[in-house]
Amino acid sequence: MNTSIINRIANDDLPTLFRACDQASVSAQKQYVGLTVASLSLLIAAAAVASLTLNDTWDKSVLAIISAVVLIISIALIVAIRVSKLEQAWYDGRAIAESVKTLAWRYMTRTEPFSNTQPDKIDELFLSELKSIFLQRKAFAIRLGGQSAIGQCITDKMRQMRNLGVEDRKRLYLSERIGDQRKWYGDKAEYNRRSVNRMFIVIVVLHVLAILSAVAIVRWPEFPLNPSGIFITMATAFLAWTQMKRHQELAQSYAVAAQDLGFIEQQASATMTDEQLSLFVANSENAISREHTLWRARRCVE
Numbered sequence: 001m002n003t004s005i006i007n008r009i010a011n012d013d014l015p016t017l018f019r020a021c022d023q024a025s026v027s028a029q030k031q032y033v034g035l036t037v038a039s040l041s042l043l044i045a046a047a048a049v050a051s052l053t054l055n056d057t058w059d060k061s062v063l064a065i066i067s068a069v070v071l072i073i074s075i076a077l078i079v080a081i082r083v084s085k086l087e088q089a090w091y092d093g094r095a096i097a098e099s100v101k102t103l104a105w106r107y108m109t110r111t112e113p114f115s116n117t118q119p120d121k122i123d124e125l126f127l128s129e130l131k132s133i134f135l136q137r138k139a140f141a142i143r144l145g146g147q148s149a150i151g152q153c154i155t156d157k158m159r160q161m162r163n164l165g166v167e168d169r170k171r172l173y174l175s176e177r178i179g180d181q182r183k184w185y186g187d188k189a190e191y192n193r194r195s196v197n198r199m200f201i202v203i204v205v206l207h208v209l210a211i212l213s214a215v216a217i218v219r220w221p222e223f224p225l226n227p228s229g230i231f232i233t234m235a236t237a238f239l240a241w242t243q244m245k246r247h248q249e250l251a252q253s254y255a256v257a258a259q260d261l262g263f264i265e266q267q268a269s270a271t272m273t274d275e276q277l278s279l280f281v282a283n284s285e286n287a288i289s290r291e292h293t294l295w296r297a298r299r300c301v302e
Contacts, residue, residue, distance in 0.1 A: 006160055006168070009108070009176040013158065016151030017130060018100040024143045025093025032086035035077050040237040042074035047233035051226045092140045098292050099133045102285045105177050107154070108161040109169050110274060111281040127153055166274050173281060178265050181288060185258035192251035199242045206235035257291040 011019060049067040081087070107114045107126050114122050130153055134141070161172055210231035217226050264284050272280065 006157065006164065006172065009157060009161060009172060013155050014104045015100055015130060015153050015155065015158075017134060017153065018097050018104065019151070020144045021093045021097040021100065021140070024140070025090055025097060028086045028089035028093060028143065031084075032081060032090055035081050035086070036241075039074045039077040039081070040240060042070050042077070044230065044233050044237055046070040046074065048230050051229045052224060089140060089143055092137045093143065095292070096133060096137055096140065098289070100130065102289060103129055103133065104158060105173065106281065106285060108158050109173050109277060109281045110162060111278040111285075115274070115278060123154060166272055166277055170268065170272055170277050170280075173277075173284075174265060174268060178261055178284060182258050182261045182265070185254045185261065185291075189251050189254035189258060192245075192247040192254065195245065195247040196242075196251060199238060199247065203235050203238050203242075206231045206238065210235065253291065257287075260287050260291075 011022070046067045049063050049070065052063055103126070106112070107122070110116055113129075114126060116122075161169060164172070210228045213226065213228035213231060217223065217228065261284070264280075264287055267283075268280060269276070
């Protein structure tokens with residue numbers, strides 16, 4: 001392949017360890033979110049059963065048993081989330097993937113410590129750094145299922161980009177790394193901003209419905225269902241969901257990160273030497289790493 005026509009660096013062109021950790025992290029996140037949603041849904045179901053007001057003693061006993069069983073299942077799911085450490089796996093996988101991605105872009109752009117001062121040792125140094133990142137979280141290896149052993153640690157596209165001239169390396173870095181990362185931050189900021197607004201409206205509506213239900217029960221005390229407790233439990237569940245997702249914090253931090261990368265991108269001069277590109281990439285990657293570090297800190301991950 002002619003290196004002069006490289007126009008795209010996709011995730012498949014990065015080290016296989018990145019792809020394996022990225023996929024494992026996404027899988028752990030989906031499982032964690034899925035179990036959390038199931039647990040909150042069961043709490044709402046238990047509240048719905050408990051809200052039924054029946055006169056027959058036998059029917060009341062059946063409802064009490066059903067409510068207890070639902071609550072036990074909900075507690076079991078909470079314990080499963082805790083024991084499986086899915087949240088930790090989600091964060092660890094993301095940490096490894098992002099570190100590997102940063103390392104790969106430093107390699108491809110000839111940024112320190114992968115400059116051309118010792119070209120015969122560059123690959124060896126990269127593999128050593130890659131192994132060091134992985135060994136920092138060896139416990140995560142069990143979730144990779146052997147995926148990290150399939151594929152290349154240094155792909156053909158990585159070598160080809162590294163062999164390009166400084167202007168082509170700068171072009172690819174600006175479009176495929178800075179541009180792609182800015183778009184990701186921007187999209188996530190907008191998504192979380194909208195989620196904050198949606199959750200606020202839903203929680204307010206549920207509280208209003210709870211108040212109206214309480215008033216309705218006073219007016220019609222014979223009604224066999226008291227939905228006030230259901231709406232209160234739903235509002236609490238949505239509030240817990242909002243706290244878990246932290247939409248407000250993420251919307252702000254992602255918007256700031258996108259702006260920071262925009263400022264950094266403007267610092268790219270029309271022409272650059274290898275040394276100037278190396279410094280530019282180092283500053284950019286430090287900014288991206290700083291945002292990820294703050295993300296992990298907000299999640300209170302050890």
